[in-house]
Each structure stands twice: as structure tokens, then as C-alpha cells.
Amino acid sequence: MPMRFFLLIPFLILGAFKASAQTLVTPEEAQSIFQKIQTLYVPVVKAAGGEFHLVVHWERTTVGGSANRDELKKYVVGVDGGLLLSSRLSSDSLKMVLCHEAGHLFGGQPLRPAPMEWEGPLDESGLSLLSAEGQADYYASSVCFRRLVDGENHREFLKGRKIPQQLVQQCAAVWGARTPASFLCLRTALAGLDFLNLVKEFPISLSDKDETVVDKTINGEYPSRQCRLDTLTAGALCRAEAPLDFVRKDKSAEGCARGTGARPACWHKTP
Numbered sequence: 001m002p003m004r005f006f007l008l009i010p011f012l013i014l015g016a017f018k019a020s021a022q023t024l025v026t027p028e029e030a031q032s033i034f035q036k037i038q039t040l041y042v043p044v045v046k047a048a049g050g051e052f053h054l055v056v057h058w059e060r061t062t063v064g065g066s067a068n069r070d071e072l073k074k075y076v077v078g079v080d081g082g083l084l085l086s087s088r089l090s091s092d093s094l095k096m097v098l099c100h101e102a103g104h105l106f107g108g109q110p111l112r113p114a115p116m117e118w119e120g121p122l123d124e125s126g127l128s129l130l131s132a133e134g135q136a137d138y139y140a141s142s143v144c145f146r147r148l149v150d151g152e153n154h155r156e157f158l159k160g161r162k163i164p165q166q167l168v169q170q171c172a173a174v175w176g177a178r179t180p181a182s183f184l185c186l187r188t189a190l191a192g193l194d195f196l197n198l199v200k201e202f203p204i205s206l207s208d209k210d211e212t213v214v215d216k217t218i219n220g221e222y223p224s225r226q227c228r229l230d231t232l233t234a235g236a237l238c239r240a241e242a243p244l245d246f247v248r249k250d251k252s253a254e255g256c257a258r259g260t261g262a263r264p265a266c267w268h269k270t271p
Helices: 005-019 027-047 091-106 133-148 154-158 165-175 180-196 225-237
Strands: 051-057 065-069 074-080 111-113 127-131
Touching: 027 051, 027 074, 027 091, 027 133, 065 091, 065 127, 074 091, 091 127, 091 133, 091 180, 127 133, 133 180, 133 225, 154 180, 165 180, 165 225, 180 225
Parallel strands: 051 074
Antiparallel strands: 065 074, 111 127
């Protein structure tokens, strides 16, 4: 399978990383994270007869990522060069970026409408086979991020961080007080916060909540940034074990359809 980042990371070590002394993620850390993503998704896509590609777009100075599919079953997760050089990037927020983009490819329903220029595959109703933004967030925290950091000492990542007592209590209620799973819950929510603040500091908080209740699921645009943080936190609180590939079905609703861990009403309308 093509793994283009192995060719690009040495260039990063010699050039771009030296130019950005404030970069928190080393080339070695970035490559390790990329390898883990490959390890997770190459077998999934190969089993479906497709190809998984992870590409670093050095020509893009923006702080972001991308996801795309084509009719030939080519699944592509892209990372902008500006993201890897950002002084706000941490190893966990990089993981969450990659998991969000993977969520568009593997997160299942609700799906995103196909834009006018879309040339990729469509489902029977004419929607793209990319998950909506809210669903990509939910998948990122409830499925992908957990797999990426499995077996690590999550408590170490919490040192020096301010964590709202409300969130501590929520994670403890679901996963048990001061257990490795509860520390993972906290770590996931904090990674979600860092991910959403990659461009700049936004007025969002793990202590707040978007109280909006939608009449119809938002699938064609981004929910509010606070709503997205609520979604990422809900994923951290969902105990259901979900597959890496939802195969266009809405399996995420089976284990956490309502109550703690459910997708928030600020973007998702529960039937």
C-alpha cells in the first residue's frame, strides 16, 4: 500500500520542523501516529477491496485535514502542511484530526449531501458516502481515538490540565472512579477541545453545553463549535463497542441511542 508520509517526513525533519521551533509534535511522533492510523485502516479497506492512503499536503499552509473517496474504492485521509507546523498542535489533537477525517470515511449515517462538484460514490438516496460532520466527530471520539491510544497511560496525558469537576464526575459515573477507562474518557474530551481550538482559542468549554434542540438532523454543515465539543465528549462517554467501519449503517445508535453518551440534540434528531 502506498504510504507517502514515509517519503515526506525526512523532508520535514531537515526543513520545515527546524523553521518552526514552537512545534510540539516531533517528526518521529507524527510518523508514529501515521503508522498507527495505517495499521487500523489498511486491513479494513483491504477487506472491502479498496486502498487506504494517508497523504501530507505540504503545499497547503492551512491548519486542517481532508477525507475523500472515489468510485474505485480509494480512501484518502489528507493532512495539511500548515497543521503539522502549527504551534497549537499536540500529539492528541493530531490524532483527533486524523480520527475526524477517518470518521467521514467510516463513520456511517447520517451521511453528508453531495456537493455540485462531487465525483465520488453516492448512496441510493443521492447522498455522498461521507459521514456528516457531527457523525465524524462522534466516530472520532467513540471509536477511532480509543483504538489509537489503546494501552497507553492515559493519566500521564492529564497532568497539568485543568479539568472541570463536572466532566470528572461524568466520566467516573460511566467508567468508574479513577479507572484507566475514566482517565481515557477525560483524555478524549481534552483532545476534542484541543482539536477544536487548533486554529485559535474559541469561546467553548467542557463546562458548557449547547442547549439547542434541532427539528431535523444537521448533515449538510458544521454544528456550532460548542455542539461539536459536546459531541466529542458524548463519544467519550459512550460505552458501546463499535466497529471501525459502520458500512453506511447507523450502528452508533445501537448502544448509546439515548441518555449519557448519545449524540447531542444540538445537531442530531433521534427518531
